[in-house]
Amino acid sequence: MDKKTAYKLNEELKKVLLSKGGIDEKIAMELLASNIEDMGARFSPIRVNQGNRKVIALIGSAGVGKTTTAAKLAAVWKYQEKKDVALIKLDDHRIGSIDQIKIYAKIVGVPVEIVSDKNGIKLALNKFKHKDLVIIDTPGLNCKNDVELEQMYHYFDNIKPVEIHLLFSATTKENDFIHLSEKLKKFEIRKLIFTKIDQSSTHGNILNHLIRTKIPASCFTFGHEIPESVEDATMERLLSLVLESRKKEKPATEFAETREIADNRVNRENDTKEYFVANQNSDVFHKPGCKWTRMIKENNVVVFNSVPEAEEKRFKPCRYCTPKAEMKYEYSKYDLRKRRVAS
Known part of the structure; x- marks a missing residue:
């Protein structure tokens, strides 16, 4: 998680942890x-309305789990939601990829069409026009290959309605x-799917990306079981992942203070975990709890790990929240002026 997001989330955690009046955990998490x-x-799980076919296309880098995710979603919607589902595989001529989707389709019990171009996609969609849900599995993308990206874009350009999930x-x-x-901006990505949740020990990057892109997450996947290893993406689930991974981190990570701050609210001038924030359009830095930090917009937040780091970047301490540092700063300026006069 980057420093700006960590700072913002840390501030919200502190508000929760410092709350008075016996606030319970459920209410705290809701806040x-x-x-x-x-x-x-944002979070927006996949929904299929009766009588209104939904078509979703799964795109992403090679090895991210598109084919497995397509099979998991097909199983969920066929057996748990009782919908009529079909699969379309956009062939990339990769050895084993067609066999894999055919095996999954047979296991799940849904039809699959193998296509190789835009016209093939249109024909397959027409064949499955009475289905409730059609899931399109695509070849892995190489973001360094602009020709390949452009080709993938044209596969779905003007094919309506296809909801693209990255x-x-x-x-x-x-x-x-x-x-x-950045590379896939022109694709009009509607939703995000995060895979291999079980293979990561930290999940702050997911939250960070959702905040940055403002694109909603639709589901999370983990493990290999079908369909048990896929679930709707929700705020509650992501928070549980982020906070659980937070417990496993060492106290001095970038996602810094939490309960230690609630238990130790006194002045901690020598605490190595202490950090400072500033408005990049200003020249004053503050402690995170300073009243003036409330006026700093998210995009303008600058984070420093120490007073020397802030001063090195030509920021001066806040008189309100760091009076000792401010006194040292003023004295150093006065001392420098004295030496200049003496010389």
Whole structure:
């Protein structure tokens, strides 16, 4: 999770943990969820309305789990939701990929059409026009291959209505999240699916990406069981993942203070976990709890791990929340002026 998001979420956690009046855990989590929604995180599970066919296309990098996810969703909607489901496989000529989708289709008990171009997609969709849900499995994308990306875009350009879901592995690095999202902007991604939840020990990157893109998450997948290992994406589920992984982290990680702050609200001038924030358009830094931090917009937050780091970046301490640091700062300026006069 990047520093800005960690700071914002940490502030909301502190509000919850410092609450008075015997607030119970359920209400605390609801308050936290509400604040995270205000930051931009959205959730929109897949829904199929009676008499209105839904078509979804799964796209993403190779190995992210598109084919397995297609099979899981088909099983859920066929057996749990009692819907008429079909699969379409866009052939990428990769060895074993067609066999895999055919095996899954046979296991789940749904029809599958193998296609190789845009016209094939249209014909398959026409064949499955009476289905409740059609899931299109696509080849893995190579974001460094612009020709390949353009080809994939044209497969679905002007084919309506197709709801495109972009898949990310929960183990994806933050920079790769950003890079892939930027590359696929023109695809009109409607929802995000996060796979391999069980293979990641931290899940702050998921929350961070939802806040950054403002694109809702539709589901989470984990493990290999069909259909047990897929579930609707919800705020409650993601919070449980993030907070659970938080418990496993060391106290001095980027997602810094939580309950320690609630238990130790006194001045902690020498605490190595302490950090400071500033408005990038200002020249003053503050402690996170300073009243002036409430006026800093999310996109303008700058985080420093120490007073020297902030001063090195030409920020000066706040008189209100860091009076000792401010006194040292003013004294150092006065001392420098004295030495200049003496010389």
